[in-house]
Amino acid sequence: MTNKFPRIEEPSLRADAARNRERILAAAEEVFLERGSDASLDDIAKRAKVGIGTLYRRFPTREALLAAANDERLMALANASRRRDHKLQPADSVRAFVSDLVAHACHYRGLAAALGAVLKSGTPGCHASGEEVRRLLERAQNAGAVRKDVSFEDLVCMVVAISLSVEQGSTTKPRIAHLTDLFLDGISVR
Known part of the structure; x- marks a missing residue:
């Protein structure tokens, strides 16, 4: 079945930036499941093995x-x-x-x-x-x-x-x- 909602194309990311984004999302999923959506963003950055600045560059809020x-x-x-x-x-x-x-x-x-x-x-x-x-x-x-x-x-x-x-x-x-x-x-x- 085809997707009825077209994906909005995001700007291409450098390979390292794309990897960081995916690591942040994977870590966020784990931490949110463990502690809820108000879990520390610092903890998410640490679990993703990125700096907090990298997290905020990708996800400002x-x-x-x-x-x-x-x-x-x-x-x-x-x-x-x-x-x-x-x-x-x-x-x-x-x-x-x-x-x-x-x-x-x-x-x-x-x-x-x-x-x-x-x-x-x-x-x-x-x-x-x-x-x-x-x-x-x-x-x-x-x-x-x-x-x-x-x-x-x-x-x-x-x-x-x-x-x-x-x-x-x-x-x-x-x-x-x-x-x-x-x-x-x-x-x-x-």
């Missing part, structure tokens, strides 16, 4: 690093949504993608709180996921299945709220579908 570390997963979510879209009614497509995004936001501790900024970062996967949410929402609104006053930001807030609830232990992962259903039922046209 924590959100930029989080976005890059999650880029491929977010691209995969958007592409999976596109592949199943023709099989689902518009409201069910929104429900499925929102559920996937909530599960993704629980990938490591602290990601949920940064999800809104991450989705706005402009990496290819973040862009594709944001565009997919907007496309699905518009499709459901045009079909009369979702209220017209519901926005992209509303859906992101809901994803963050459910994800934070799961992360903080007040909700179990099996309840994700239930909470997602409650929210989506609330925005449905009756």
Whole structure:
């Protein structure tokens, strides 16, 4: 299946710079999984065996690093949504993608709180996921299945709220579908 979301070409990096970038991303994934998304960027640089300046040259903010570390997963979510879209009614497509995004936001501790900024970062996967949410929402609104006053930001807030609830232990992962259903039922046209 072809990728429905074209990758934005990044400027070519020197071989050593590309290796450093990959080492930083691999180290970030490990450290974020171990300690959460608020883990020390110094620790990530040390694990990647690069200086902190090298990390900041590649990723000037924590959100930029989080976005890059999650880029491929977010691209995969958007592409999976596109592949199943023709099989689902518009409201069910929104429900499925929102559920996937909530599960993704629980990938490591602290990601949920940064999800809104991450989705706005402009990496290819973040862009594709944001565009997919907007496309699905518009499709459901045009079909009369979702209220017209519901926005992209509303859906992101809901994803963050459910994800934070799961992360903080007040909700179990099996309840994700239930909470997602409650929210989506609330925005449905009756």
